[in-house]
Amino acid sequence: xxxxxxxxxxxxxxxxxxxxxxxxxxxxxxxxxxxxxxxxxxxxxxxxxxxxxxxxxxxxxxxxxxxxxxxxxxxxxxxxxxxxxxxxxxxxxxxxxxxxxxxxxxxxxxxxxxxxxxxxxxxxxxxxxxxxxxxxxxxxxxxxxxxxxxxxxxxxxxxxxxxxxxxxxxxxxxxxxxxxxxxxxxxxxxxxxxxxxxxxxxxxxxxxxxxxxxxxxxxxxxxxxxxxxxxxxxxxxxxxxxxxxxxxxxxxxxxxxxxxxxxxxxxxxxxxxxxxxxxxxxxxxxxxxxxxxxxxxxxxxxxxxxxxxxxxxxxxxxxxxxxxxxxxxx
Amino acid sequence: xxxxxxxxxxxxxxxxxxxxxxxxxxxxxxxxxxxxxxxxxxxxxxxxxxxxxxxxxxxxxxxxxxxxxxxxxxxxxxxxxxxxxxxxxxxxxxxxxxxxxxxxxxxxxxxxxxxxxxxxxxxxxxxxxxxxxxxxxxxxxxxxxxxxxxxxxxxxxxxxxxxxxxxxxxxxxxxxxxxxxxxxxxxxxxxxxxxxxxxxxxxxxxxxxxxxxxxxxxxxxxxxxxxxxxxxxxxxxxxxxxxxxxxxxxxxxxxxxxxxxxxxxxxxxxxxxxxxxxxxxxxxxxxxxxxxxxxxxxxxxxxxxxxxxxxxxxxxxxxxxxxxxxxxxx
Numbered sequence: 164x165x166x167x168x169x170x171x172x173x174x175x176x177x178x179x180x181x182x183x184x185x186x187x188x189x190x191x192x193x194x195x196x197x198x199x200x201x202x203x204x205x206x207x208x209x210x211x212x213x214x215x216x217x218x219x220x221x222x223x224x225x226x227x228x229x230x231x232x233x234x235x236x237x238x239x240x241x242x243x244x245x246x247x248x249x250x251x252x253x254x255x256x257x258x259x260x261x262x263x264x265x266x267x268x269x270x271x272x273x274x275x276x277x278x279x280x281x282x283x284x285x286x287x288x289x290x291x292x293x294x295x296x297x298x299x300x301x302x303x304x305x306x307x308x309x310x311x312x313x314x315x316x317x318x319x320x321x322x323x324x325x326x327x328x329x330x331x332x333x334x335x336x337x338x339x340x341x342x343x344x345x346x347x348x349x350x351x352x353x354x355x356x357x358x359x360x361x362x363x364x365x366x367x368x369x370x371x372x373x374x375x376x377x378x379x380x381x382x383x384x385x386x387x388x389x390x391x392x393x394x395x396x397x398x399x400x401x402x403x404x405x406x407x408x409x410x411x412x413x414x415x416x417x418x419x420x421x422x423x424x425x426x427x428x429x430x431x432x433x434x435x436x437x438x439x440x441x442x443x444x445x446x447x448x449x450x451x452x453x454x455x456x457x458x459x460x461x462x463x464x465x466x467x468x469x470x471x472x473x474x475x476x477x478x479x480x481x482x483x484x485x486x487x488x489x490x491x492x493x
Numbered sequence: 494x495x496x497x498x499x500x501x502x503x504x505x506x507x508x509x510x511x512x513x514x515x516x517x518x519x520x521x522x523x524x525x526x527x528x529x530x531x532x533x534x535x536x537x538x539x540x541x542x543x544x545x546x547x548x549x550x551x552x553x554x555x556x557x558x559x560x561x562x563x564x565x566x567x568x569x570x571x572x573x574x575x576x577x578x579x580x581x582x583x584x585x586x587x588x589x590x591x592x593x594x595x596x597x598x599x600x601x602x603x604x605x606x607x608x609x610x611x612x613x614x615x616x617x618x619x620x621x622x623x624x625x626x627x628x629x630x631x632x633x634x635x636x637x638x639x640x641x642x643x644x645x646x647x648x649x650x651x652x653x654x655x656x657x658x659x660x661x662x663x664x665x666x667x668x669x670x671x672x673x674x675x676x677x678x679x680x681x682x683x684x685x686x687x688x689x690x691x692x693x694x695x696x697x698x699x700x701x702x703x704x705x706x707x708x709x710x711x712x713x714x715x716x717x718x719x720x721x722x723x724x725x726x727x728x729x730x731x732x733x734x735x736x737x738x739x740x741x742x743x744x745x746x747x748x749x750x751x752x753x754x755x756x757x758x759x760x761x762x763x764x765x766x767x768x769x770x771x772x773x774x775x776x777x778x779x780x781x782x783x784x785x786x787x788x789x790x791x792x793x794x795x796x797x798x799x800x801x802x803x804x805x806x807x808x809x810x811x812x813x814x815x816x817x818x819x820x821x822x823x
Contacts, residue, residue, distance in 0.1 A: 186533055186635075187635065187637060190638075190719070191571070191637050191638050191639075191703075191719075192537060192567040192568075192570035192571055192638070192702075192703050192704060193535040193536055193537040193567055193568060193570070193571045193573065193628070193635075194535070194536045194537070195533045195534070195535055195536075195571070195630070195635050196533060196534050196536065197533055197534075197632070198528040198534060200530060203516055203525045203526060203527055204525070204526050204527075204528060204534065205523040205524070205525055206523055206524045206525075206526065206577070206579060206611060206612060206625075206627075207522060207523040207524070207579075207612060208579040208580075208581050208612055208613050208614050208623075208625060209581075209614050210581045210583055210614045210616040210618075210623070212583055212616050212617070212618035212619075213618075214618065215616060215617050215618050216616075237522040237523055238522075238523060240522035240523070241521070241522055241523045241525070243523065247536070249536060249537075249538040249625055250538075251538050251539075251540045251581075251623040253540055253542055253621060281536060282536060282537060282538055283538050284538050284539050284540045284623070286540040286542050286545060286546075287542070287545050288540075288542035288543075288544065288545050288619065288621060289542075289618065289619040289621075291583060291618060291619075291621060293538075293540070293581040293614070293623035295536075295538060295579055295625040297536075298523070300525065302527070305516075305517065305523075305525050307517060307521050308520075308521050308522070309521075372522075373521075373522050374522060389520070389521075
């Protein structure tokens with residue numbers, strides 16, 4: 164059986180990406196990196212714990228991918244370009260097969276985005292992954308949650324709701340054999356595609372952004388609160404996939420409600436002035452990303468989600484009560 | 494009971510340090526920080542898991558202090574000045590009393606070193622803390638493990654071995670009432686003093702450095718391996734506290750062996766050319782830190798610890814077989 168140091172070397176050093184701005188990588192007390200003039204560093208940290216964020220026996224390839232994807236999605240929400248990642252891995256035992264799978268998922272995505280692993284820690288304990296990822300953004304150009312302006316269009320990328328349906332399928336222990344549709348939704352739960360390139364290209368056209376990790380309504384609430392504004396949402400405009408529709412037997416309200424609260428989507432929600440519609444549409448088209456306008460920022464001031472988010476279907480005001488995911492909510 | 498978001502706000506935002514180079518702190522998808530020209534960013538990550546690194550019922554004040562201290566010690570080993578910290582906290586439940594204690598320890602130390610918490614994650618799960626701390630070092634001046642030169646003095650800071658003795662006392666469930674001596678050693682196990690200021694002041698005088706987290710012998714091995722050199726250690730010169738001597742009933746060999754393998758000391762081990770002895774002594778004296786010369790770097794090449802580290806007591810070669818701590822060693 165390998166020792167801690169051999170494990171690190173075998174799995175993490177050999178699979179790694181190599182960047183010229185990493186002056187000292189894995190293997191010392193710290194990593195050393197260089198930041199070009201005129202840039203700020205964007206930093207974000209996320210934990211995925213077995214039993215809370217993924218099943219203890221989940222495919223390690225999927226876990227490795229998802230752990231990095233969820234963090235890259237936070238960088239995308241700032242419009243930052245990913246650069247460096249630190250990985251803290253707590254494992255019950257040095258399971259080489261698990262590590263091999265994890266690295267396949269993790270480094271596969273890291274390579275796509277040219278992110279170099281610069282350090283971390285491997286510890287014995289209940290399975291858990293904490294990732295800190297860093298990126299660069301031209302000084303002053305980072306997209307935050309507090310820039311939304313009255314009259315802004317509200318956008319989301321991709322389809323939403325699929326991740327929640329995928330999780331539902333995943334957790335259904337009665338399902339021994341899964342249909343192709345179910346397999347596809349389960350796949351989407353794990354394999355979100357962080358909107359890193361798109362965000363960098365439309366950053367200058369937007370007023371605010373965040374990524375949908377706790378559910379659209381809950382996350383949009385952060386924009387509204389920090390920008391002190393309200394929102395009108397046309398639920399008909401929510402981007403629902405054919406697969407979600409089919410899975411919920413074309414119960415459209417069920418699909419829309421799922422889309423509004425589904426966490427771990429890792430799609431972006433952003434706001435932008437109406438005059439930028441055409442430019443955003445063009446850039447999204449060129450980069451092969453779907454974006455949908457789902458509503459409009461309206462006058463605040465922000466007090467509560469119930470007060471400040473008006474959901475309409477066709478022109479009828481809805482009284483749906485929806486909450487996002489919160490680990491410690493009773 | 495508080496929700497996740499209220500918890501973060503109540504405990505982490507209100508206690509925080511405020512730095513002018515943090516352009517965007519807690520509360521968005523990422524933090525944004527500015528790096529001054531002419532500096533590199535030093536980054537390090539460490540996990541402390543309950544049951545592995547601390548007892549599940551350990552005083553949260555001590556846990557909060559130690560979690561940050563162990564990371565600051567890695568920055569000290571580079572000679573970097575600490576700046577920003579991210580905290581990923583996994584908790585079985587939102588225990589406000591525990592969090593209050595944790596924050597007291599964590600932010601007490603953060604304030605001493607002017608480190609700002611810039612983000613993180615709170616998750617439900619088995620108690621575990623992962624910290625990523627960052628610092629600044631003038632470009633090219635970071636102390637690494639690979640600069641040791643033949644003829645260098647080998648130094649350690651402070652006393653070593655106390656942390657292991659403290660842990661032994663801590664784990665002794667038969668001990669209901671602890672003597673003052675035992676309480677003091679237990680205190681030292683938790684309250685190491687990361688040598689952050691000292692390292693910045695002597696950085697230019699040293700060839701290599703690291704912090705003692707896995708045991709002196711094991712950690713020194715990293716310097717030897719990366720510098721491809723050997724070491725001669727005079728065990729008589731190891732800095733042993735009066736408290737350790739008293740605890741082990743003046744069994745000097747027991748004390749020395751403990752000092753050689755004791756992990757989680759968070760003292761520095763560094764090497765420097767002999768002509769810098771006087772300068773290092775003076776600076777250490779001015780900053781109120783003890784430093785001891787415990788041996789000398791000798792010719793390599795490095796193969797194994799047993800081969801390349803010669804331990805002598807008085808002038809007698811010792812055959813002690815010593816290993817540092819490795820989470821996954823069988």
